Amino acid sequence: MSEKLMTISELAKVFKINQHTIRHYEEKGLLQPSEVSENGYRKYGLSEAYQLSFILFLKELGLSLASIKLLIEEGSRRDYTNVLLEKKEKIKEEKLRLEKISKMVDEQIEISSKAKEEMYSISYAIKLTLLKRMPLSESFGISDLAEIKLSSGLFMEKIYYIIHETFYDICIEEAKGTHISISSGKYYFQLIEIGSEKEVDKEIEHALLNHGFPLIAIEDSERFLTNGNRITIKVLGEEK
CATH class of the missing domain: 1.10.1660.10 (Multidrug-efflux Transporter Regulator; Chain: A; Domain 2)
Structure with a gap:
């Protein structure tokens, strides 16, 4: 046939x-x-x-x-399999990258609805790793990034600032983080948008008047998506 x-x-x-x-x-x-x-x-x-x-x-x-x-x-079949294994690893990496971007987009969409809220929910304990401790009188800048030898991947992460009376700790979230743990629960919440160091100081002082030390400031994906060179920061006060 x-x-x-x-x-x-x-x-x-x-x-x-x-x-x-x-x-x-x-x-x-x-x-x-x-x-x-x-x-x-x-x-x-x-x-x-x-x-x-x-x-x-x-x-x-x-x-x-x-x-x-x-x-x-x-x-050979082995050559073909090796190519597939190599591509599989790249697909996994790309999947993680896209998941991170998707999460950033979700947070940006969500931020407008949270702008007027007074409470912020944390669903699970967040473990933090300390990157650097700085005097409260000094600002964290690009030269500090070079000093702690972190890659540009830091700009895709949430940065946590744990603010104390005379110093503040710059941290990132890691599963094995041992520096400090932020408990799950509801926190008093304030959203600030700043464009200069003076604005940061002013807004942080205002938040401290309402909540006291320690204060948790979270700089995350919104910094990529705001207009111009302004940065959006979530400030968490004491737990409800």
């Missing part, structure tokens, strides 16, 4: 791509038609459909056509 073949236009329609893409893969030596009729019409069978599916899958993973051709021509 002879196999029923399809034309290039039919094959392109099945895979929702254009005919030029298939011709390009043929020119690169990745795919060949099952047969070419006397009038030049290309015909493709099930084997070519599987081959095209394989090529498109590897393209989706980000492989170049040259790499795909090498896998097709010389690659």
Whole structure:
């Protein structure tokens, strides 16, 4: 029983791509038609459909056509598996990155609804790791980042400032953090937006009048999404 073949236009329609893409893969030596009729019409069978599916899958993973051709021509099952394992790790990293961005977007959407609230809920105990302790008279700046040798990834994290009478601690949240733990519960909450050190001092002094020491200030993803160079900070007072 002879196999029923399809034309290039039919094959392109099945895979929702254009005919030029298939011709390009043929020119690169990745795919060949099952047969070419006397009038030049290309015909493709099930084997070519599987081959095209394989090529498109590897393209989706980000492989170049040259790499795909090498896998097709010389690659063993082990080579193919190694490529998949490598791509799997990159997919995991990308998934974590996108989850972090998604969380940042959710927080930015949520911030407008919380602007007028007076309470802030923490659903689980937050463990913090100390990055640096600073005198209250000094501001934390970009040079301090270089000193503690943190990567630019810090800018994607929440930064916690635990403010005491004469100093403040700069911290980040970590599962193994041992410096301090912020208990779950409801906290008196104030949202401030600042653009200079003077504004920070003024707003923090105002919050201290209402709540006293220690004061928890959280600088998080909103700093990326506010207009201009202003930064949004959540200030938590005593627990309710």
